[in-house]
Amino acid sequence: MDRPGLKYSARLVKSGLCEAGAPLFGIMEDGITWSGRIQEEHILEEVLNTLNFGSILFSPTAEPFRSITELLAGEAQPSGSIVPDDTETRTFLHEIPVISAFTPGEIITALKRRKGAIIPGRGIITAGPVTPEQAFVTFSSICFSCYVKFFSDYYYYTRGVKKLPDSAEKIAPQALKAYRSALKNISDFPSAKGPFTSDEAVYAAIVEAGRLTVSSGMVDSFFGNVSALFNDCIYITQTAASLDELEGCIDCCPLDNSSTCAITSSSEYSAHRALYNLTHRRTVLHGHPRFSVIMSLLCDRHECANRGRCHTACTAKRFINDIPVVPGEIGTGPLGLVRTMPAAMMGRGVIVHGHGLFTAGACDFTDAFTSLVDIERMCFEEYCRLVQF
Amino acid sequence: MPINFGRTGRVLLINATERSVSAIETGGDAATFFIGGRGMAGNFLRPFAHLPFDSPQMPLIFMTGPLTGTGAPCSEMLSVMSKSPLTRTVFQFSAGGTFGSELKKSGWDGIILTGKSTSPCGIIIKDSSVTFEQSRFIPEMDVSQRLAFFSTGSAAVTGPAAEYGVLFSSMIFSGDTQQSRGGLGLVMETKNIRYIHVRGSGSVSVHDLEKLTAAGEDILRLVSASPVLTGDHGFSRYGTAALFDLVNSRGMLPCLNFRKTCYDGTDPLNACAYDRLYGTVSYGCTGCDIHCGRRLADGRPVPEYNAMVHLSALTGNTSVERTLLASALCAEKGMDPVSAASTIACYMEITGKSPDECDIVKLLADIALSRGEGELLKSGSLRYAAAASRPELSMSVKGLELPAFDPRGAYGTALSYAVSTRGGCYSDACAISHEILRKPVATDRFTFSGKPRMIRLAEDARSAADSLTVCGNILFAASLEEYARALYAVTGTETTGHDLMLAGERINYNERIMNYICGFTSADDDLPARFFSDPGTPGAGISIPPLDRNKFLEARSTYYRIRGLSADGLPLEKKSLELGLSWTDPD
Numbered sequence A: 001m002d003r004p005g006l007k008y009s010a011r012l013v014k015s016g017l018c019e020a021g022a023p024l025f026g027i028m029e030d031g032i033t034w035s036g037r038i039q040e041e042h043i044l045e046e047v048l049n050t051l052n053f054g055s056i057l058f059s060p061t062a063e064p065f066r067s068i069t070e071l072l073a074g075e076a077q078p079s080g081s082i083v084p085d086d087t088e089t090r091t092f093l094h095e096i097p098v099i100s101a102f103t104p105g106e107i108i109t110a111l112k113r114r115k116g117a118i119i120p121g122r123g124i125i126t127a128g129p130v131t132p133e134q135a136f137v138t139f140s141s142i143c144f145s146c147y148v149k150f151f152s153d154y155y156y157y158t159r160g161v162k163k164l165p166d167s168a169e170k171i172a173p174q175a176l177k178a179y180r181s182a183l184k185n186i187s188d189f190p191s192a193k194g195p196f197t198s199d200e201a202v203y204a205a206i207v208e209a210g211r212l213t214v215s216s217g218m219v220d221s222f223f224g225n226v227s228a229l230f231n232d233c234i235y236i237t238q239t240a241a242s243l244d245e246l247e248g249c250i251d252c253c254p255l256d257n258s259s260t261c262a263i264t265s266s267s268e269y270s271a272h273r274a275l276y277n278l279t280h281r282r283t284v285l286h287g288h289p290r291f292s293v294i295m296s297l298l299c300d301r302h303e304c305a306n307r308g309r310c311h312t313a314c315t316a317k318r319f320i321n322d323i324p325v326v327p328g329e330i331g332t333g334p335l336g337l338v339r340t341m342p343a344a345m346m347g348r349g350v351i352v353h354g355h356g357l358f359t360a361g362a363c364d365f366t367d368a369f370t371s372l373v374d375i376e377r378m379c380f381e382e383y384c385r386l387v388q389f
Numbered sequence B: 001m002p003i004n005f006g007r008t009g010r011v012l013l014i015n016a017t018e019r020s021v022s023a024i025e026t027g028g029d030a031a032t033f034f035i036g037g038r039g040m041a042g043n044f045l046r047p048f049a050h051l052p053f054d055s056p057q058m059p060l061i062f063m064t065g066p067l068t069g070t071g072a073p074c075s076e077m078l079s080v081m082s083k084s085p086l087t088r089t090v091f092q093f094s095a096g097g098t099f100g101s102e103l104k105k106s107g108w109d110g111i112i113l114t115g116k117s118t119s120p121c122g123i124i125i126k127d128s129s130v131t132f133e134q135s136r137f138i139p140e141m142d143v144s145q146r147l148a149f150f151s152t153g154s155a156a157v158t159g160p161a162a163e164y165g166v167l168f169s170s171m172i173f174s175g176d177t178q179q180s181r182g183g184l185g186l187v188m189e190t191k192n193i194r195y196i197h198v199r200g201s202g203s204v205s206v207h208d209l210e211k212l213t214a215a216g217e218d219i220l221r222l223v224s225a226s227p228v229l230t231g232d233h234g235f236s237r238y239g240t241a242a243l244f245d246l247v248n249s250r251g252m253l254p255c256l257n258f259r260k261t262c263y264d265g266t267d268p269l270n271a272c273a274y275d276r277l278y279g280t281v282s283y284g285c286t287g288c289d290i291h292c293g294r295r296l297a298d299g300r301p302v303p304e305y306n307a308m309v310h311l312s313a314l315t316g317n318t319s320v321e322r323t324l325l326a327s328a329l330c331a332e333k334g335m336d337p338v339s340a341a342s343t344i345a346c347y348m349e350i351t352g353k354s355p356d357e358c359d360i361v362k363l364l365a366d367i368a369l370s371r372g373e374g375e376l377l378k379s380g381s382l383r384y385a386a387a388a389s390r391p392e393l394s395m396s397v398k399g400l401e402l403p404a405f406d407p408r409g410a411y412g413t414a415l416s417y418a419v420s421t422r423g424g425c426y427s428d429a430c431a432i433s434h435e436i437l438r439k440p441v442a443t444d445r446f447t448f449s450g451k452p453r454m455i456r457l458a459e460d461a462r463s464a465a466d467s468l469t470v471c472g473n474i475l476f477a478a479s480l481e482e483y484a485r486a487l488y489a490v491t492g493t494e495t496t497g498h499d500l501m502l503a504g505e506r507i508n509y510n511e512r513i514m515n516y517i518c519g520f521t522s523a524d525d526d527l528p529a530r531f532f533s534d535p536g537t538p539g540a541g542i543s544i545p546p547l548d549r550n551k552f553l554e555a556r557s558t559y560y561r562i563r564g565l566s567a568d569g570l571p572l573e574k575k576s577l578e579l580g581l582s583w584t585d586p587d
């Protein structure tokens, strides 16, 4: 058997959320197996035995996530929780508990209620009731949501409408600097050229686009979705598929309603389909690039009647330069982004409030992917301008 | 007197022999211990578990949950429990519709029906008033005509199949979309009760309505984000029949009594075929937010997934119209189409009859009215196959015919069929959720590794959900984490997802104890031999080998350990007391 959680530890390190060697996975089968050692192994053992989950993940975070979570946790004390404003939190995490001590009692209390928690001074702990992948996803989501919350708070701080500890003045510039160089280093672009002539070519192009979306850092937890229209079928990534390993995870959904195999496809299948219906695009890419999400959250109309409900109720025609920002929740509900995003796709892309970025291509993924990166770069520079970095 | 938020604290005890009623006050302890619904029903059933299903003392229990009637999403199910004539295990099913909320609005958390009336009668409950009347039904009357007697409130009725002693007779509720499994309709019939009608004028008190609304929004947000439930190809759009194409493409669609696992006929039998041929519209149980049911434009219901597959592919019927006729017949006669069709498939294999030689619609009618071959088949496939000296050809576990997911294509599903307390049922652990629907995460369907714990945890979650009386389908999207918030808002007592899981474990273990009392052992936690000897139908580059017997037994042993059972799958006194359950030695 592989060392438990090996694959997900590697991902946490690769995406810069943890230092090498830091993630500790505990997997409960008949007994508990640990992926490494820490002093307080007995504490986590007690947690796992009490809660009966299949797995647990504990790790200190790497910079800038360490400073960011520490700062937000400090703001949430005593014994509170962090409630970021992004879609990821709203839909799946609901809130991020902050616990005050690395004791079984505190950890158990938090994990009885929610999927993961921040332990100030120590790191993040998350549960994987079914598989270690869940613990990994929650860990990654907590980092992403905290990052987004920090920079949205920091913007209001620079505007003088929100208080933050002095340390924010140090954390923000360092994190921005690091992200700027990461954005600069993106150099791989799709090689598969359209128009596609076979379904093999379509599968290969989707796999490549997914891999690049991950390697360029345009996602959190490796999630997003990718599709292409070919021969009256939408080829689309399956729900909960890791974009860097899409082989075998692409559904072919005929548009003539002859089969229901899209039942496993991405929760945004309906939005992709609507977009193909409304436009002449042939490919769609969707990721969660950080500053596209952060910029979508910023709004100076503090007196707006819809404040706090921007994600569904915003009526303003908002743009970040040429890119529209629309409200909409995940999926097909009455407030779903399927009703807002497709119609807004007039140019390079559309940002869904607090959620992520959709881009579309004319015949392959070259333009869609370039737009994804370009829009994120634009949003980042726009943010830097706003906070005078 | 303190208000019991979310619960009335009273259960109605009806004795059909004496035609008397009384109220049982349920303390707060039992309520938190067993939540409500399935858990509370199990608690009341336990002292009678050793009795035969047709004993007058055997209770037939209807229980609401703490969320019933509160407006929490998908929380209007009713738990019904007794001993199954078909499996002789304890048996629980969840019914949709408004029976539960009407009952609660009448001031009752549940009904315990015991005794046996001397003549067929009905029970009318209106708030605190309970009356018996001579049955208004004429013999052999169709179910839809029976339900039509009750234009207000909600009714539970049996059908002609129960009158003829069909062991898989269902109980039908106004506003529900499905026929129940397990034959509890026959239990009601043995009490000579043909219907219970309930109408309530009260209301259900909620501790914090604002918090409940917020919790409900969190749940509905997840429903909207779920491709299975609300996606373009999901249940809301095509009904549960939406599973047909996916399951078939995975080589898990049982055909011809599980001799094949892929339907490759030229006549399409999938959800889209119904849509194309007739046009369909969605409908659902009253109070449901998913609407997993489907109706044809002419009003006839499209069968749910398992019934649809068994009435077509499993029995070799390739006509959509005949599937509809067969399904309607089961609905009108009041019998479980899954067990009925599987019994016919077993009959066809044993007699060597081809699909062309068998009129499935006629056979179903013969079963319901106990005529001709139907007299042999009305006791289910296991008894029929045993009588024909071919017990191995009954595709059942503990006598409950398997649903439409071939276990060779998903090992967690295989294990869950074997160990479910009610027999061959997938929904107790719903391993197809992660094994083929990728929720909450995708797992490797061709391995037993890790599955025993997943099965145990999923069973605990489902037991808790059935006790909250939440629809099982919601678990494809939301979890007990979100429902704990809803429960907290309703009752005002702090509850976590983990607390609910613990209660779920207790509820499941209690059922294990009852089955143990009834004489069930590990020998019953097993699958038909076919799955260990014959491969499934290969296709799409995948071969489907038979299940490895040793690995299956190893996984089952691990499951027993993780569940806190003995090596033979029997409950243990120590574990039982640990869970706060009383211990009865069956000797």
Ligand SMILES: [Zn+2]
Pocket (backbone or CB within 6 Å): A224, A286, A287, A288, A355, A356
């Ligand atoms: Zn997204």
